[in-house]
Amino acid sequence: xxxxxxxxxxxxxxxxxxxxxxxxxxxxxxxxxxxxxxxxxxxxxxxxxxxxxxxxxxxxxxxxxxxxxxxxxxxxxxxxxxxxxxxxxxxxxxxxxxxxxxxxxxxxxxxxxxxxxxxxxxxxxxxxxxxxxxxxxxxxxxxxxxxxxxxxxxxxxxxxxxxxxxxxxxxxxxxxxxxxxxxxxxxxxxxxxxxxxxxxxxxxxxxxxxxxxxxxxxxxxxxxxxxxxxxxxxxxxxxxxxxxxxxxxxxxxxxxxxxxxxxxx
Amino acid sequence: xxxxxxxxxxxxxxxxxxxxxxxxxxxxxxxxxxxxxxxxxxxxxxxxxxxxxxxxxxxxxxxxxxxxxxxxxxxxxxxxxxxxxxxxxxxxxxxxxxxxxxxxxxxxxxxxxxxxxxxxxxxxxxxxxxxxxxxxxxxxxxxxxxxxxxxxxxxxxxxxxxxxxxxxxxxxxxxxxxxxxxxxxxxxxxxxxxxxxxxxxxxxxxxxxxxxxxxxxxxxxxxxxxxxxxxxxxxxxxxxxxxxxxxxxxxxxxxxxxxxxxxxx
Amino acid sequence: xxxxxxxxxxxxxxxxxxxxxxxxxxxxxxxxxxxxxxxxxxxxxxxxxxxxxxxxxxxxxxxxxxxxxxxxxxxxxxxxxxxxxxxxxxxxxxxxxxxxxxxxxxxxxxxxxxxxxxxxxxxxxxxxxxxxxxxxxxxxxxxxxxxxxxxxxxxxxxxxxxxxxxxxxxxxxxxxxxxxxxxxxxxxxxxxxxxxxxxxxxxxxxxxxxxxxxxxxxxxxxxxxxxxxxxxxxxxxxxxxxxxxxxxxxxxxxxxxxxxxxxxx
Numbered sequence: 001x002x003x004x005x006x007x008x009x010x011x012x013x014x015x016x017x018x019x020x021x022x023x024x025x026x027x028x029x030x031x032x033x034x035x036x037x038x039x040x041x042x043x044x045x046x047x048x049x050x051x052x053x054x055x056x057x058x059x060x061x062x063x064x065x066x067x068x069x070x071x072x073x074x075x076x077x078x079x080x081x082x083x084x085x086x087x088x089x090x091x092x093x094x095x096x097x098x099x100x101x102x103x104x105x106x107x108x109x110x111x112x113x114x115x116x117x118x119x120x121x122x123x124x125x126x127x128x129x130x131x132x133x134x135x136x137x138x139x140x141x142x143x144x145x146x147x148x149x150x151x152x153x154x155x156x157x158x159x160x161x162x163x164x165x166x167x168x169x170x171x172x173x174x175x176x177x178x179x180x181x182x183x184x185x186x187x188x189x190x191x192x193x194x195x196x197x198x199x200x201x202x203x204x205x206x207x208x209x210x211x212x213x214x215x216x217x218x219x220x221x222x223x224x225x226x227x228x229x230x231x232x233x234x235x236x237x238x239x240x241x242x243x244x245x246x247x248x249x250x251x252x253x254x255x256x257x258x259x260x261x262x263x264x265x
Numbered sequence: 266x267x268x269x270x271x272x273x274x275x276x277x278x279x280x281x282x283x284x285x286x287x288x289x290x291x292x293x294x295x296x297x298x299x300x301x302x303x304x305x306x307x308x309x310x311x312x313x314x315x316x317x318x319x320x321x322x323x324x325x326x327x328x329x330x331x332x333x334x335x336x337x338x339x340x341x342x343x344x345x346x347x348x349x350x351x352x353x354x355x356x357x358x359x360x361x362x363x364x365x366x367x368x369x370x371x372x373x374x375x376x377x378x379x380x381x382x383x384x385x386x387x388x389x390x391x392x393x394x395x396x397x398x399x400x401x402x403x404x405x406x407x408x409x410x411x412x413x414x415x416x417x418x419x420x421x422x423x424x425x426x427x428x429x430x431x432x433x434x435x436x437x438x439x440x441x442x443x444x445x446x447x448x449x450x451x452x453x454x455x456x457x458x459x460x461x462x463x464x465x466x467x468x469x470x471x472x473x474x475x476x477x478x479x480x481x482x483x484x485x486x487x488x489x490x491x492x493x494x495x496x497x498x499x500x501x502x503x504x505x506x507x508x509x510x511x512x513x514x515x516x517x518x519x520x521x522x523x524x525x526x527x528x529x530x
Numbered sequence: 531x532x533x534x535x536x537x538x539x540x541x542x543x544x545x546x547x548x549x550x551x552x553x554x555x556x557x558x559x560x561x562x563x564x565x566x567x568x569x570x571x572x573x574x575x576x577x578x579x580x581x582x583x584x585x586x587x588x589x590x591x592x593x594x595x596x597x598x599x600x601x602x603x604x605x606x607x608x609x610x611x612x613x614x615x616x617x618x619x620x621x622x623x624x625x626x627x628x629x630x631x632x633x634x635x636x637x638x639x640x641x642x643x644x645x646x647x648x649x650x651x652x653x654x655x656x657x658x659x660x661x662x663x664x665x666x667x668x669x670x671x672x673x674x675x676x677x678x679x680x681x682x683x684x685x686x687x688x689x690x691x692x693x694x695x696x697x698x699x700x701x702x703x704x705x706x707x708x709x710x711x712x713x714x715x716x717x718x719x720x721x722x723x724x725x726x727x728x729x730x731x732x733x734x735x736x737x738x739x740x741x742x743x744x745x746x747x748x749x750x751x752x753x754x755x756x757x758x759x760x761x762x763x764x765x766x767x768x769x770x771x772x773x774x775x776x777x778x779x780x781x782x783x784x785x786x787x788x789x790x791x792x793x794x795x
Contacts, residue, residue, distance in 0.1 A: 171741065
């Protein structure tokens with residue numbers, strides 16, 4: 001099964017993450033997403049909106065793939081491979097946040113860390129009010145020992161309700177436990193009462209169509225202008241900020257414990 | 266009739282836009298406003314506050330003067346003339362946003378695009394809660410194919426409730442249809458319940474007086490410091506960002522259709 | 531009596547301002563605070579949180595020490611001494627805002643100007659809902675003729691609910707008169723209903739413990755990253771922005787009147 005399942009709903013391109021049990025951002029998933037976004041990124045593609053969803057019932061995406069980040073003796077990873085992986089992730093973030101085609105994310109289930117990063121890169125992020133025990137959303141990077149790079153601070157400030165909330169909740173590695181709480185802080189743009197997955201998708205497509213009705217160049221320039229600081233921080237292609245932290249003792253130690261506890265489950 | 270009607274209410278200088286049916290920002294209106302603001306811009310002027318209002322019953326200002334922006338064969342405009350016009354508009358924005366004298370805007374009616382820009386440059390923008398069918402407020406530039414320049418993004422972030430709202434609503438070219446909605450997003454600082462135009466003006470003057478009571482230099486430096494990024498983006502005198510967009514096919518095509526539909530009315 | 535009374539509550543270091551009747555930021559108070567923060571600023575110190583409080587019943591801190599800022603003929607101050615004093619204050623602000631140890635402020639009473647600056651530098655600022663006549667909180671610098679330097683604008687934007695509120699309320703030199711109003715604008719992170727001083731302290735310590743539970747390096751980098759702009763503005767060690775304003779006629783005149791009225795009381 002492909003890491004991303006694609007389908008078309010009229011001129012909308014739906015990208016359903018379908019990689020393993022929790023949609024960890026594995027190299028094939030990152031490559032597939034990046035390729036789809038790049039191919040759609042022009043009016044000639046005929047794609048007028050990208051809908052990001054998940055094929056997993058309880059998870060949007062669990063974020064970065066820990067197996068790519070561990071440099072324990074039992075792994076094949078080294079600085080070069082970690083840097084290559086992080087570079088591909090950052091390129092995906094840049095491509096999604098700067099997509100010329102309007103984008104939206106439908107968040108059903110768990111959406112921690114890198115999952116929230118993907119949602120934050122879109123133009124509209126929405127969930128149903130139906131509470132599910134497995135729902136979570138937030139930037140919990142610090143809890144696993146990962147310091148947010150500067151572009152992630154900028155992305156958080158661009159989405160959350162205030163610079164203060166971004167500072168406080170990113171430091172705390174806070175995860176919202178309900179769609180309503182996510183909406184309240186700005187993790188989501190809207191929560192639709194009692195919406196089924198189908199109703200939610202229809203709502204998101206309506207929003208994408210509203211954006212697609214705006215003159216193309218003006219809309220694209222408006223988007224890139226509003227996100228200039230964040231996009232610029234990604235444009236130097238520098239991965240050292242994240243890689244230095246990942247290779248440090250703190251992250252390796254926290255990750256080793258986390259992976260051991262996940263294996264037990 | 267002058268493009269701006271001036272009057273004094275004690276030490277308050279009231280500037281009423283009175284240019285044509287919709288207060289489009291014609292060259293004479295821009296010049297008159299800029300001259301009045303420059304003349305008042307020192308304690309020696311005796312002016313302790315500038316009240317920006319409209320002499321038109323249903324319109325604050327319709328924004329940029331489309332006849333200055335069309336470069337169709339039937340117009341006399343070219344890159345040089347468009348650049349001169351945009352330069353004069355940007356200079357007005359800089360002068361109003363950086364005015365040493367406290368400023369306020371009373372918004373009664375339609376206030377799209379450049380109308381909202383003027384209001385956003387003041388220190389206090391207020392409307393009555395009385396709903397009028399013709400009320401609108403917002404930065405709808407993208408809808409007419411005009412990409413907001415970087416200074417306009419900074420101005421939007423300085424006024425609207427969050428960076429997210431600025432990104433989203435500027436991309437959408439969104440117009441609020443009521444004073445209450447404008448207040449909710451930060452387009453206005455206050456909405457006064459059932460206020461008549463006279464009551465609204467009195468309220469705005471009270472706010473101007475509060476600002477005028479603050480020691481002059483400290484207040485001016487506080488204002489310029491808070492708006493430094495936005496003012497800096499205007500200080501290079503560069504009009505290319507807006508002019509390149511205006512001369513592009515997309516804007517010219519959308520504007521031609523808009524002007525044709527306005528002529529029919 | 532020392533300018534700062536220190537005590538330990540488990541691994542929490544409590545710093546109670548106890549300098550004169552109103553905790554003006556006298557040179558000994560600044561030195562004592564800076565020394566305590568520096569000594570705690572490493573995991574080796576064993577300190578897992580700093581609780582900033584006041585030993586005065588009605589005042590958190592009245593802010594800068596006016597006797598250090600007057601250059602009237604009757605004072606011994608000159609540009610050099612004022613610059614030295616401001617430099618020590620700015621270094622304290624940098625050390626507190628960039629503290630590697632989590633910090634919190636418990637605000638009971640009057641907390642104008644420099645008092646609010648200290649609270650804004652912490653990771654959590656809280657008050658009880660019990661209203662006291664002497665409560666105040668805000669950046670009223672402009673009212674005494676002091677223009678906020680750029681780092682203070684950045685600090686205000688980092689704490690208050692929006693850039694607009696920061697621009698408007700800093701220009702006005704606005705003081706909130708209740709904890710509830712302070713919370714509403716973002717001057718405080720929380721107001722605890724009917725909390726006694728002891729309950730408030732326990733609440734703040736709980737918050738400090740939540741922060742201390744996050745992996746150290748990731749949390750510190752997250753904090754420094756979110757505050758990078760503000761901290762950078764302080765790192766050049768330049769005091770001219772504040773000193774030029776303090777030595778100006780406006781500030782000296784307002785301060786002379788203020789000190790004369792305080793002496794009469």
